[in-house]
Amino acid sequence: MKLKRIRIEQLRQFQHPLMVDNLQPGINVFTGPNESGKSTIASAIRAAFFERHRSSSVSDLQPWGDSSATPQVTLEFDWQDRHWRLEKRFLGRKRCDLEIAGVHYSGDDAEEQLADLLGFQHPARGASKAEHWGIPGLLWIEQGAGHELRPAVEHAADHLQSALGAGLGEVTSSGGDEIIQAVATQKAVFLTATGKPRGEFAKLPVQIAQQREELVGLETRIANYRQEVDRLSELRKQHAMDAREKPWQMLRQQQQAAEKALADVETLQQAQAVDQQALQSCQNTLILLREQLEAFQRQQQTLLQRQSAAQHAKQTLQALNEGNADINAEHQRAEKSYRQACHIAQQARQQEQAGRLLQELERLSRERVALDDRLEKAYRVQAELLEQRRALPCRRIDEPILDKLRKQHKQRDDLGIRLQSVATRLQYDILPDQAVELDGQALTMQGETLLLESGEMMIPGVGRLRIIPGGEDIGELSRRHRQLEEALKALFEQLEITSLAEAEQRMEVYQRLHIEIQANERLLSSLAPEGIDLLSQACESCKQQCETFSAQCRNSTVLAEEAPSLVDAEAQRTAAEQALKMAEKRQSDHQLALNGARRDAVNNDAELQRLQAELSAPDRQQRERELSQQLVEQRAEHASLEQRIANRQQRINAAQPVLLQQDVQRFARSAEQLEKAVHDRELALTELHSRLEAHSAEGLEEQRTECLLVCEQLERRYAEMQRRMAALSLLHTLLKEKRQALTQRLQAPLQRHLNHYLALLFPQASLSVDENLIPAQLTRTQTFGVEHGGLEALSFGAREQMGLISRLAYADLLREAGRPTLIILDDALVHSDAQRLEQMKRILFDAAERHQVLLFSCHPEDWCDLGVAPRDMQALKAAVNSPNLSITT
Structure with missing residues (x-):
C-alpha cells in the first residue's frame, strides 16, 4: 500500500485546505516544532480510516473555537495496481466516498471496504478506540506509545494469526490442547485465569482467618476475665480503706483555715486602698499649690519681658515708616516699564498674526485645488459604479441554484451513460426493398437503436415481435432521466438560458462585474470616505475659508520693520512682569x-x-502667704500617709495573699477529687461485679475448645487443596512448555523477520515470541555473560526500540501474506541515545525498501541522513494560514 496524497480541511489548526502530495514509496519525513501540526496530520489519517463518518463523537477534530466547521480528509493511495481515493467528512455534512479503480462506494459500504482491506473494525457506536484498530493500531505508533506493544498485538491478534496460516490453528485443535484444557479446567476449580484463588479454595483462608480471629478473641476475653477478677479484689480492698480513713475530711479543714487567713489579708488590702486614694489626693493638692506659687513668680518675669518687647516694637515701627517712600517709588517705576512692554508685545502679536494669515491662505488654496480634483474623480467613479450596478442584477445567478444546475446536469449525464450501458441494443441489417416497423416507425437498410422501454416490431409476412429490455432498474433509470431532463429544462427557462455553459458564462460575467464594483467602491471610498456630499461640502467650506482669510489679510495692518519679533517682545514683557511682581511683593x-x-x-x-x-493689687501678697502655709501642711500629711501605707504593705506581703488563694483552690480540688474517686470506685465495683457474673455464665472455655477444633479441620482441608492445586499447576506448566516448543516451529516466519532486524541492533541476540505472537524474552551476550530478561525489564528507550523492531517484523509478515502495510511514526525514538539512534535509522532505511513510512519528528537534525528531503511543517502551516498562496507540497 502506497499513500500518494493527503488533503485536510477545517480540521483542528488547519482551517484552510492543506494538500500533501508526492509522497514517496519509502520514507517520508515531516519535521517541525511542537504544536506545528505533525500529530494533526497523523490524527487526520487515523480519523479517515477508523472513525465512522456519521459519528458525533469526533468534535475534537473541529478547529478550536469553530463549532460549525466540517472536518474533511481526502486520502489517495495505490494497492495491487489499483488506485484508491477516500473522501470523508464529519459532523456538519457527514459523508464517506470511496473510489476503487473507477468503482464507487459510499457510506457504510465504503467504510467496510476499508476495514476489510487494512484489518480493523469500526465501533458499534461512539468514537473509535484502540481495541478496534487492529493492524493499523499495531503499525501506526502514536506519540509517546512506541513502548506499549502488548495491547496493540492483542487487538491485532486475529489478523496476525490469519497471516500465519492454518499452522497455529492446528496446534490449538490438537489432542494435546484437550489435555491442557482438561488440566486447566480442573485447575480453574482452584484458581482464576489471573492466578487468584476461587471457590472453596478462596473461601477457606477467609474461614480459617475468621476462626483464628474468633479463637484469639475468645482467648483475649478469657485473659481479660481473669484480669478483671484480680482487679475486683483490689478495688474492694481500696474501698474498705477509704471508708475507714476518710482522707478528704483533713483537706476540708485545711481549706477552711486558708480561707480565714485570706479574709484577714483582704481586710488589710481594703484599708490600704483607702489610704492610697488619700495619698493620691494629697499629691494632686501639692502639685496645684506649687503651680500657683510658680505663677506668681512668672508674672514678675513676664513684666520685664513685656517692657523689653514694647521698646523693640517702637523701634521697628519707626524704621518701617522711614522706608515706606522708597518702596512706593520702586513700584511705580516697575509698573510703568510693564505697560510699555505690553504695548510692544501687542504690536509684535499683530505682525505675527498677519504672517500666519498669509500662510493659512496659501495652505487653503492648495487644499482647495486638491479637493476639487478629488471631487471631479469621485463624480466620474460614481457614474461608472452606477452603470455597473444597473448591469449587475441581469447577470446574477445564485450560487445554490448554479450548484443545483451543475448537480442535476451531472446526474443527467451519468444516468444517460448508465442507460446506454444497460439499454437493449437492437442492431438490424434489412434486405433491400424490405421494411420492418418498430413501434410504427419503419426500419430500413442498416442501423442500431437503443430500447429503454418495451416495443413491438412488425415484420410483414411474419407477425409481431415484442421486445422487453432486460434489467430490473432500467425503467426506473429511464424515468429518473426524463425527470432530470424536465427539471433541467425548467431551470433553463427560469434562468432564461439554454445550456449549462451559458449559465457558467453568466456567472463568470457576474463575478467579474462584482469584482469591478468592489474595486470602484474602494476607489470611491478612498476619494470620498464620508461620501460625495460631504466632499462637496468640504470643497465649498474650503472656498469660503479662502475668501475669509483673503479679506482678513487685506484688512490687517503691517507694522514697521524695526518692531521686535514676537518672541523678543514676549520675553521683554515677561521680564517686566516679573520685575513688577517683585516690586508688588516688596510693597506688600x-x-x-x-x-x-x-x-x-x-x-x-x-x-x-x-x-x-x-502686680500692684493689694491682696496679692496675702494670697501668696496663704498658699505657702497650705503647702507646708500638705507636705506633712503626705509624709504621714506614706509611712502608714508602707507599714501596712509589709504586713500584707508577709501574709502572701496569692499563696493563700492558691492553697484554698488546692485543698478544695484535692478534697473533691478524693470524694469523686471514692464514688467512681463504688460504681466500678458494681459494674465489674455484674460483668464478671455475666461472663462466668457464657462458658468461654468451652467455646474456645470448640473453635480450636473447627480451625484445625479447616486448615487440614486447605492443605489438601493446596497440594492438589500445586500438582495441577506443575502439570499445566509442563504441557504448555511442550506446546510452546511446537508453536515456535510454526511461528518461524515471524521469528525470522524479528531476528533480521534484531541482528542490526543487538548482534548475536535472540527474541522469543509467546503463543500470542507477542515478543516475550530477550537473550543477548554482554561483557559479563549471557543475559536473559523480559522486555518490561528494559529501559524506556530500549523498550521503544524493541517495540519498533517488532512492528517492522509484523509488517514484513503481513507483506508476505499479501496484506497492505503503512507505517506511521509520530515522534518515535525520542528516548534513544546517539549510537542506538544510528542503528535504528539503518533498520528504518532497510524496512523502507519494503514498506512506506511516514515519520513525524520535532528534531529535524536527527533525521537529516535518511536520504530523503524532510517536509517543514512551519512552511506548510504558513501556507495554510495564507489562503492566496499555493499549499501543495
Whole structure:
C-alpha cells in the first residue's frame, strides 16, 4: 500500500485546505516544532480510516473555537495496481466516498471496504478506540506509545494469526490442547485465569482467618476475665480503706483555715486602698499649690519681658515708616516699564498674526485645488459604479441554484451513460426493398437503436415481435432521466438560458462585474470616505475659508520693520512682569510688616499695663502667704500617709495573699477529687461485679475448645487443596512448555523477520515470541555473560526500540501474506541515545525498501541522513494560514 496524497480541511489548526502530495514509496519525513501540526496530520489519517463518518463523537477534530466547521480528509493511495481515493467528512455534512479503480462506494459500504482491506473494525457506536484498530493500531505508533506493544498485538491478534496460516490453528485443535484444557479446567476449580484463588479454595483462608480471629478473641476475653477478677479484689480492698480513713475530711479543714487567713489579708488590702486614694489626693493638692506659687513668680518675669518687647516694637515701627517712600517709588517705576512692554508685545502679536494669515491662505488654496480634483474623480467613479450596478442584477445567478444546475446536469449525464450501458441494443441489417416497423416507425437498410422501454416490431409476412429490455432498474433509470431532463429544462427557462455553459458564462460575467464594483467602491471610498456630499461640502467650506482669510489679510495692518519679533517682545514683557511682581511683593511685604509692627506696639502696651495692674493689687501678697502655709501642711500629711501605707504593705506581703488563694483552690480540688474517686470506685465495683457474673455464665472455655477444633479441620482441608492445586499447576506448566516448543516451529516466519532486524541492533541476540505472537524474552551476550530478561525489564528507550523492531517484523509478515502495510511514526525514538539512534535509522532505511513510512519528528537534525528531503511543517502551516498562496507540497 502506497499513500500518494493527503488533503485536510477545517480540521483542528488547519482551517484552510492543506494538500500533501508526492509522497514517496519509502520514507517520508515531516519535521517541525511542537504544536506545528505533525500529530494533526497523523490524527487526520487515523480519523479517515477508523472513525465512522456519521459519528458525533469526533468534535475534537473541529478547529478550536469553530463549532460549525466540517472536518474533511481526502486520502489517495495505490494497492495491487489499483488506485484508491477516500473522501470523508464529519459532523456538519457527514459523508464517506470511496473510489476503487473507477468503482464507487459510499457510506457504510465504503467504510467496510476499508476495514476489510487494512484489518480493523469500526465501533458499534461512539468514537473509535484502540481495541478496534487492529493492524493499523499495531503499525501506526502514536506519540509517546512506541513502548506499549502488548495491547496493540492483542487487538491485532486475529489478523496476525490469519497471516500465519492454518499452522497455529492446528496446534490449538490438537489432542494435546484437550489435555491442557482438561488440566486447566480442573485447575480453574482452584484458581482464576489471573492466578487468584476461587471457590472453596478462596473461601477457606477467609474461614480459617475468621476462626483464628474468633479463637484469639475468645482467648483475649478469657485473659481479660481473669484480669478483671484480680482487679475486683483490689478495688474492694481500696474501698474498705477509704471508708475507714476518710482522707478528704483533713483537706476540708485545711481549706477552711486558708480561707480565714485570706479574709484577714483582704481586710488589710481594703484599708490600704483607702489610704492610697488619700495619698493620691494629697499629691494632686501639692502639685496645684506649687503651680500657683510658680505663677506668681512668672508674672514678675513676664513684666520685664513685656517692657523689653514694647521698646523693640517702637523701634521697628519707626524704621518701617522711614522706608515706606522708597518702596512706593520702586513700584511705580516697575509698573510703568510693564505697560510699555505690553504695548510692544501687542504690536509684535499683530505682525505675527498677519504672517500666519498669509500662510493659512496659501495652505487653503492648495487644499482647495486638491479637493476639487478629488471631487471631479469621485463624480466620474460614481457614474461608472452606477452603470455597473444597473448591469449587475441581469447577470446574477445564485450560487445554490448554479450548484443545483451543475448537480442535476451531472446526474443527467451519468444516468444517460448508465442507460446506454444497460439499454437493449437492437442492431438490424434489412434486405433491400424490405421494411420492418418498430413501434410504427419503419426500419430500413442498416442501423442500431437503443430500447429503454418495451416495443413491438412488425415484420410483414411474419407477425409481431415484442421486445422487453432486460434489467430490473432500467425503467426506473429511464424515468429518473426524463425527470432530470424536465427539471433541467425548467431551470433553463427560469434562468432564461439554454445550456449549462451559458449559465457558467453568466456567472463568470457576474463575478467579474462584482469584482469591478468592489474595486470602484474602494476607489470611491478612498476619494470620498464620508461620501460625495460631504466632499462637496468640504470643497465649498474650503472656498469660503479662502475668501475669509483673503479679506482678513487685506484688512490687517503691517507694522514697521524695526518692531521686535514676537518672541523678543514676549520675553521683554515677561521680564517686566516679573520685575513688577517683585516690586508688588516688596510693597506688600513692607505693608504687612508695617501693619504688624503697629499691632505689636499696641498689644505690648496693653499687656504691659495689665501686668503692672495685677502686680500692684493689694491682696496679692496675702494670697501668696496663704498658699505657702497650705503647702507646708500638705507636705506633712503626705509624709504621714506614706509611712502608714508602707507599714501596712509589709504586713500584707508577709501574709502572701496569692499563696493563700492558691492553697484554698488546692485543698478544695484535692478534697473533691478524693470524694469523686471514692464514688467512681463504688460504681466500678458494681459494674465489674455484674460483668464478671455475666461472663462466668457464657462458658468461654468451652467455646474456645470448640473453635480450636473447627480451625484445625479447616486448615487440614486447605492443605489438601493446596497440594492438589500445586500438582495441577506443575502439570499445566509442563504441557504448555511442550506446546510452546511446537508453536515456535510454526511461528518461524515471524521469528525470522524479528531476528533480521534484531541482528542490526543487538548482534548475536535472540527474541522469543509467546503463543500470542507477542515478543516475550530477550537473550543477548554482554561483557559479563549471557543475559536473559523480559522486555518490561528494559529501559524506556530500549523498550521503544524493541517495540519498533517488532512492528517492522509484523509488517514484513503481513507483506508476505499479501496484506497492505503503512507505517506511521509520530515522534518515535525520542528516548534513544546517539549510537542506538544510528542503528535504528539503518533498520528504518532497510524496512523502507519494503514498506512506506511516514515519520513525524520535532528534531529535524536527527533525521537529516535518511536520504530523503524532510517536509517543514512551519512552511506548510504558513501556507495554510495564507489562503492566496499555493499549499501543495
